[in-house]
Amino acid sequence: MSDTQTEENLSSSIVPSQSPGTAACESEPIHIPGSIQPHGALLVVDPVSGRVVQAAVGPGCADAVAPDPVGCSLAEALVPDSAPLVRNLQSRLPAAGVVHLGLLRSGSTVHHMLAHRSDGAVLIELERARSAEPGSFDEVYPQVREFLDRVQRVADIDELTALSSREIRRITGLDRVLVYRFDPDWNGEVVAEDRNDRLPSYLGLHFPAADIPAQARELYRINRLRLIADASYTPSPIHPPVNPLTGRPIDLAFSVLRSVSPVHLEYMRNMGTGASMSISLLRGDRLWGLISCHNRDPATVPYHVRTACDFIGQVLSLQLVAQEASAVADRRNALRSIQNRLLARMAGAEHYVEGLVSNPGDLLALAAAEGAAVVTGGRITRVGATPSDDEVQRLVSWMAARQRLDVVATDSLAAAMPGGETIKDQASGVLAISVSQIHDSYVIWFRPEVVRTVTWGGDPRLHAETSADGTRLHPRTSFANWQETVRLRSRPWQAPEIDAVSELRTAIVDIVLRKAEETAALSEQLTTINKELEAFSYSVSHDLRAPFRHIVGYAQLLKKYEGDKLSERGNRYIDTIVESAISAGTLVDDLLGFSQMGRSTITPVTLDMTALVADLRRRMEADTHGRNVEWRIAPLPATRADPIMLRLAMQNLIENALKFSRHRDPAVIEIGAVETAEETIYHVRDNGAGFDMAYVGKLFGVFQRLHRVEEFEGTGIGLANVKRIAERHGGRVWAEGRVNVGATFFFALPKR
Structure with a gap:
C-alpha cells in the first residue's frame, strides 16, 4: 500500500515541526540507560x-x-x-x-x-559464547580476505556497497543487510541491500532524521558496532544505579552490552525485526552512514564474527572516502581548467565582465548551471536561461539586504526568499558570489526546478507519539511506502562547484584591485602632469602679458607720431597689429585666469545669489546699451561657495547668454534655480543662436567653439572656467540647446 502527498516545499514535509515526542527522543540519555x-x-x-x-x-x-x-x-x-x-x-x-x-x-x-x-x-x-562459533579472528579471516580481494577490483560506490552487504550477510547468516547513507539533513536512504524472503525489501527507501536522533548518531560515531540480540529482551539493571566513584550513572557509550531505548525496541518490533546489528561507516570523524543488519527472530552474532564485520566496515569506509575523494578531485580538476580559461579572458579584457561573458559556455559550465547573470555598476548582463532583469535586480536587493556574504548557495530559493517561487523555472537554485563589499556587484548562476518523487519507509511526519497517559513514547507502526512529490528545488550545488566559484570570486577581486591600482597610479601621474601644465601655462601666460602690451603700446605710438609719414596700407597694417595683439593679450589673460582657477584656495562663504546676479546685471548695462533685453530673474536661493570664483562663473554664463542672443529682438535672458535634497541647480537661459546637441560634449573644453569667430568673438575658455569652478566646489555643469532657438546652461552646487 502506498500513500502519496504533493508538497510545494520539501522542507515543510521532510523536516516536520518538532513534536513533543520527537523532542523527548532527542533528549533521551541513551548512553546511561542504567x-x-x-x-x-x-x-x-x-x-x-x-x-x-x-x-x-x-x-x-x-x-x-x-x-x-x-x-x-x-x-x-x-x-x-x-x-x-x-x-x-x-x-x-x-x-x-x-x-x-x-x-x-x-x-x-x-x-x-x-x-x-x-x-x-x-x-x-x-x-x-555459542558452542559452534569461531574461536578466534583467524577462523573468520579467510572470508574477510576474500572480501578484500574482491573490493580491490570495484571502482563504483554502488557496486562497493552492494558487495559489502552481500559479504556481511554471508558471514553473519542474518536475514537482511542494508547499507544506509545519510544526507546533509541526516535523513537516510537505503543504497544497497542483500536479503532472503523472511524480511521485506527497503532498497531505495528514505527514512527521516528523527528515526536516528542526534545523540544516537553520536554514539554510532564513537562506537562503531552495536548488537541487539533480542528486541523483546528484559533488561538486567545495574546495582547500585549510581556509580559511587562519580555520583552519577555509569556511561556505557563503549559497552557492547549497553541496553537500548524501549522506544527503539518497539520500533524494531514494529518493523518485524527480532534482532539487529549496526556497523558505522565514517568519513573521517563524521558519520557517512550505517551497515544495518536485521533478523526476523532473535539472534546473536559471535564476537569474532562481529570483529570481522567491524573490519569490513572500516575497509568500506576507507574505500568510500577514497572513491568520493577521487571523484571530487576529478571534478575539481575539470572545473579548474574552465576557471583558468575564464581568468585568462578576464585578465586580457578592458573590464572583467567582458572577459567573463565572452564565452558563455565556460561561465555556465563552471557551476554546471543553466543560466548566469553578472551585475555591476547598475548593469545586468545575462547568459543562458535566466530570470528577467527586474527579477535579477530583486534577487540582488534581497541578497544585499541580508548580511553580505562572499558566497550564497541555495537549492530552494522559494524557501529562502519571499516570492522566489515565481522564478522557479529558471532559478529554483541560486549560487552567487559578491564581488564588492560596498556596491551591489554579483555573479549569479541559476538552476531550474527539478520535480522528483521521494519514497519513504512510512510517513516521515509520524515519528513518535506520547502515550495517552503521557508516561512514554511510541514509535510509528507503519513502514509502508509513502511517496512525496518534491517541488521548488533544483539539483543541489556540490562542494567542488561552490569552491570553484569562490576561487573565481577571489580572482575577480584581485583583478579589480589590480585595475584600481593601475588607475590610481595613472591618475596620480595625470595629476602630476596637470600640475606641471598648470604651472607652465601660468608661467607662460604671466610672461607673455608684458610683451603683448608693449606691442600694442609701441604700435599705437608709431601710428601717433609717424602715422602721417605712412601710407594708407601701412596705417592699416598697424591697426591689424594692434587688434591682434589686444586679442592675443585677452587670450593670455584668460589662460592665466584658467590656470589660477586650479591653483587658488577655495574660501567658501554664504552668498546671496539674488544680490550677486543683480550686481552683475548692473555692471553689464553698458554692454547692452541700445539693445532690447528682457530680463527674467527669479528669486535665487543662497549657497556656500568661494565668492570670487562663483562671481566669475555667473558672469561668464550671463555674458555668454548676452553674446549669443545679440541678434534677437528682444533678447530674453532667464536666470533661475531649483533645489533638491542634495544640491542647488542654477540655470541661465537665452533665446539666442543655440547649438546642436550632437556637439554638447565639446562645450566645456578649452578652446572649444561651436561658432565661427567672425560670428561671435571669444577665446573659448569661458565655459571651461565655469566647469572648473563647479568641479572644484564638488558640483557639475551641463547644457541643453537647439540651433536658432536658444541654450540653457546648468550650474549645480552640492548642499554639503
Missing part, C-alpha cells in the same frame, strides 16, 4: 582498590559471576579461572575502545571477557 542486555554481565571496577562498585548480571552469565559481586575484588567476583585474564589489567587497557581479554570458562560454558575504561572506572563485560 541496565544491560541480558545475554551478558557487567562489572564496574574501581581501578585504585580493584573492587567491584557496580554490577549487572544477566541470566546467561550467572554461572560465571559471584551471586553478589559488588564490594568483591575482581578475582573474587569471577570464577577462579579468571585470574590469568585479569593479570596486569591496567597495562592492557587502551586509552579508548574495547579490548578482548580472552575466553573465560565456567564448567561447560565459555564467555568472552571484554574490558574498557569509562568515567574513571574499568568496565569488565562477559558475553556468553
